[in-house]
Amino acid sequence: MSLLIGTDDGLFHVDSVPFEKGEPEQVLDCGVVTAVKTFDAAEGVFVASSEGAYRSTDGKSWTDLGVPLGDRFWHAGQSEVWSILVTPEAWYAGTNDPYIYRSVDDGETWAELKGFRELPSRGHWESPIDPHYARLRALEQIPGRPDDLIAGVEAGGIHISHDGGQTWTDRRDTIVDDIHQVLPISEDVWLATTGYLDHNLENLGMGHAVGEGGLWRTVDGGDSWERVDRGNDFSYIRRVFIHDGTVIFSGGEEAPPAWVNDEHESALFESTNFGRDWERASYPGEPHEVVETWTIHDGEVLCGSGLFDVPDTRDDVEGRVAKRTDNGEYETVGHVASNVSRIKSLEP
Secondary structure, three states: OEEEEEEOOEEEEEOOOOOOOOOOEEEEOOOOEEEEEEEOOEEEEEEEEOOEEEEEOOOOOOEEOOOOOOEEEOOOEEOOEEEEEEOOOOEEEEEEOOOEEEEOOOOOOOEEOHHHHHOHHHHHOOOOOOOOOOEEEEEEEOOOOOOOEEEEEEOOEEEEEOOOOOOOEEOHHHOOOOEEEEEEOOOOOEEEEEOOEOHHHHHHHHOOOEOOOEEEEEOOOOOOOEEOOOOOOOOEEEEEEEEOOEEEEEEEOOOHHHOOOOOOOEEEEEEOOOOOOOEEEOOOOOOOOEEEEEEEEOOEEEEEEEOOOOOOOOOOOOEEEEEEOOOOOEEEEEEEOOOEEEEEEEOO
């Protein structure tokens, strides 16, 4: 099996794991990779990135899907694709600002879902990097509900559509603002990973305030949420992964601005009882590298790590791919030149 590796410098491919540094071949020069996904509803692999969205049917040659980008503001430059979703009915792409686009002809043409612009809380959405730069990090279909979609905004909460994205229900009041990932497990049970930007504190004049962060769970389809890593100091969490009943996440004590000079620590946690108890796991790259992505490769768990979104690029930090061994330990299986944000195993 081969492996796709999404980095801050584009998409790379290796034929096997482990691999030596320099062995991965760049197959797509697309800037920062924000998603690498496959879907049952369409053949091939889909990539979202800071320079657009792409599709490949062989993992090496790529077609630009032409998701509308344009200039968001005269001072802010081009927008970016942060999420992608493919269903039997339509393809969706989420950008910063943020907007949602839909295609009903396999990516030939795209139309904005303008109902997403009408959400009442939209005027409060922003990110720590740029006050006009909220990102649509998560686009998911609710299991068992083909017309129901979830949109997670960094920072702007979680919102739900019941008609394929035409209209949306504002749910920002049900969960903290800074959404990184939404992972639907069933029709009503989802997990969400969050960061530290809290608009309730920010609106009190505290700037880009440090909120609670953490890993959150809903058991009623987003009507209410509870934090499942309560008491965890490493609560700036980008992504969560589930395999064979084990829930895994990596968290930082601080948000990315503190990562530039290693003024933070990060940790990796695992739970075999869906969050009632957590065990801290040692991993290569601790205490500073943050694990951002996972995949199953030849039946084994692989993960990718780095230092993400730091204000100044760290030339001394490489991207790492590690393997979780049968006894639950982690070992490095390869390096690339920059942060590993997404990995995806490909069937032969």
